[in-house]
Amino acid sequence: MKLGGSAITIKEKPFTPDIKAIKRLAEEIKHADVSPLILVHGGGSFGHPVAKKYRINEGYKDSSQVIGFSKTHQAMTVLNNLVVDSLINHDIPAVAVPPSSCMITKSGRIEGFEERPLIRMLEMGFLPVLYGDAVLDSDINFTILSGDQLVSSLAMNLDAERIIIGADVDGLYTADPKTDSSARHISHLTLTELKKLQNKVGETKVTDVTGGMPGKMRELIPAVEKGIRVIIVNAAKPNNIYKALKGEEVVGTIIERA
Amino acid sequence: MKLGGSAITIKEKPFTPDIKAIKRLAEEIKHADVSPLILVHGGGSFGHPVAKKYRINEGYKDSSQVIGFSKTHQAMTVLNNLVVDSLINHDIPAVAVPPSSCMITKSGRIEGFEERPLIRMLEMGFLPVLYGDAVLDSDINFTILSGDQLVSSLAMNLDAERIIIGADVDGLYTADPKTDSSARHISHLTLTELKKLQNKVGETKVTDVTGGMPGKMRELIPAVEKGIRVIIVNAAKPNNIYKALKGEEVVGTIIERA
Numbered sequence: 261m262k263l264g265g266s267a268i269t270i271k272e273k274p275f276t277p278d279i280k281a282i283k284r285l286a287e288e289i290k291h292a293d294v295s296p297l298i299l300v301h302g303g304g305s306f307g308h309p310v311a312k313k314y315r316i317n318e319g320y321k322d323s324s325q326v327i328g329f330s331k332t333h334q335a336m337t338v339l340n341n342l343v344v345d346s347l348i349n350h351d352i353p354a355v356a357v358p359p360s361s362c363m364i365t366k367s368g369r370i371e372g373f374e375e376r377p378l379i380r381m382l383e384m385g386f387l388p389v390l391y392g393d394a395v396l397d398s399d400i401n402f403t404i405l406s407g408d409q410l411v412s413s414l415a416m417n418l419d420a421e422r423i424i425i426g427a428d429v430d431g432l433y434t435a436d437p438k439t440d441s442s443a444r445h446i447s448h449l450t451l452t453e454l455k456k457l458q459n460k461v462g463e464t465k466v467t468d469v470t471g472g473m474p475g476k477m478r479e480l481i482p483a484v485e486k487g488i489r490v491i492i493v494n495a496a497k498p499n500n501i502y503k504a505l506k507g508e509e510v511v512g513t514i515i516e517r518a
Numbered sequence: 519m520k521l522g523g524s525a526i527t528i529k530e531k532p533f534t535p536d537i538k539a540i541k542r543l544a545e546e547i548k549h550a551d552v553s554p555l556i557l558v559h560g561g562g563s564f565g566h567p568v569a570k571k572y573r574i575n576e577g578y579k580d581s582s583q584v585i586g587f588s589k590t591h592q593a594m595t596v597l598n599n600l601v602v603d604s605l606i607n608h609d610i611p612a613v614a615v616p617p618s619s620c621m622i623t624k625s626g627r628i629e630g631f632e633e634r635p636l637i638r639m640l641e642m643g644f645l646p647v648l649y650g651d652a653v654l655d656s657d658i659n660f661t662i663l664s665g666d667q668l669v670s671s672l673a674m675n676l677d678a679e680r681i682i683i684g685a686d687v688d689g690l691y692t693a694d695p696k697t698d699s700s701a702r703h704i705s706h707l708t709l710t711e712l713k714k715l716q717n718k719v720g721e722t723k724v725t726d727v728t729g730g731m732p733g734k735m736r737e738l739i740p741a742v743e744k745g746i747r748v749i750i751v752n753a754a755k756p757n758n759i760y761k762a763l764k765g766e767e768v769v770g771t772i773i774e775r776a
Binding site: 323329337338344351352354358360363372376377380385386396401453 | 576578581584585587588589591592595596599603604606609610611612613614615616618619620621622630631632633635636638639642643644654656659660
């Protein structure tokens with residue numbers, strides 16, 4: 261499961277967690293009691309401003325970025341700590357797993373990954389908590405690994421049954437519902453439809469409403485091709501994550517191979 | 519370099535960091551400006567009380583320990599965060615590397631380790647910061663990996679030139695200097711002398727004054743055998759860590775192969 265950064269932080273205010281939302285989501289996860297489960301969260305107002313300032317996603321250009329890498333990772337660690345703390349306070353055996361310490365990318369794509377601790381954690385009933393992170397890269401020295409690439413890659417490598425994406429909207433729309441009154445909610449998509457829709461993104465007919473929907477869709481396609489079902493729900497609305505975890509009916513967008 | 523938990527926390531008070539000492543040590547590390555360097559720190563009053571309560575070091579016995587593993591790791595994450603924050607505030611590009619996410623032990627000994635991110639960090643001039651941690655174990659499900667095993671293992675795998683141990687005493691003594699007035703400070707030890715001394719520990723002629731000296735010595739022997747020089751200094755006294763990092767003369771115990 262991926263929880264978008266906007267679902268757990270106050271987007272407009274740098275370094276401001278949405279403690280109330282984090283607590284509610286921890287309650288929903290505890291209540292759903294689903295295992296094995298991996299949680300990946302985004303950076304929201306923690307990771308993004310620092311990463312952007314030091315242009316970490318562009319790779320190493322000059323030595324002034326080095327401290328920026330440390331600051332980006334540290335900002336994510338602080339947010340992750342709040343999430344894991346809240347989960348443990350709800351009696352969920354959560355364990356932080358920073359991607360920067362167990363993964364390396366090659367030109368931005370996950371190249372190597374020490375998955376043994378993670379697999380053992382899942383077998384033992386732990387809830388590993390990963391996040392979009394600043395990571396080392398064998399080609400460009402470092403970069404940003406998105407939570408979306410991470411959740412899709414983990415789902416494929418660990419043969420997940422499904423991916424739940426907790427966004428701050430009800431899923432995909434034919435246009436931006438915030439600005440276009442003709443926007444229509446998409447409740448179900450096949451892989452073919454998703455690929456068509458992705459092309460439209462370039463034409464701005466489908467607007468990026470979750471702060472990175474074109475990227476999200478691109479990352480999700482390989483997982484969907486492998487037969488993993490994806491459901492995008494609004495994590496800002498109470499009980500949606502609970503329902504999605506339990507497999508109950510919920511407003512959202514389901515993406516399936518066929 | 520290893521900084522004992524007692525050097526960065528208030529030993530007697532659970533979950534109490536010694537912020538002043540952490541800040542001073544960050545200043546000394548910044549001032550010494552030595553690279554490549556890896557920092558390993560202990561748990562002090564953060565990790566130990568929780569790990570002990572849930573008997574994490576004994577491996578998995580019953581399900582009530584699972585949340586204890588999470589709490590132990592989380593306590594260490596909080597302490598590590600304070601250390602890394604202080605280093606970054608001193609403009610040192612520190613990066614937290616939790617052992618639980620990149621290592622797995624077998625009956626308590628490091629079995630597998632994803633070292634690529636760590637090596638890349640060292641090449642890039644980062645200061646990786648690891649710590650004694652609750653880790654997954656392929657035999658006993660989980661255990662505690664000591665900072666001492668970690669620093670010795672890292673030094674051997676990464677061909678370190680030397681290991682600096684920052685303790686809360688001036689090094690090794692022939693007896694406990696705190697209770698025995700006949701105690702004599704040992705400024706230099708060969709491997710043969712170390713092995714002899716280690717046997718004496720069992721006879722309590724050499725007292726464990728750093729909260730785990732017999733264990734420390736046992737862990738250090740393989741590194742010393744490989745030709746890595748070990749120096750134990752008192753990190754609680756200003757400038758000792760600086761001097762040890764710079765290779766300057768400092769009160770302490772040097773352990774060498776010959």
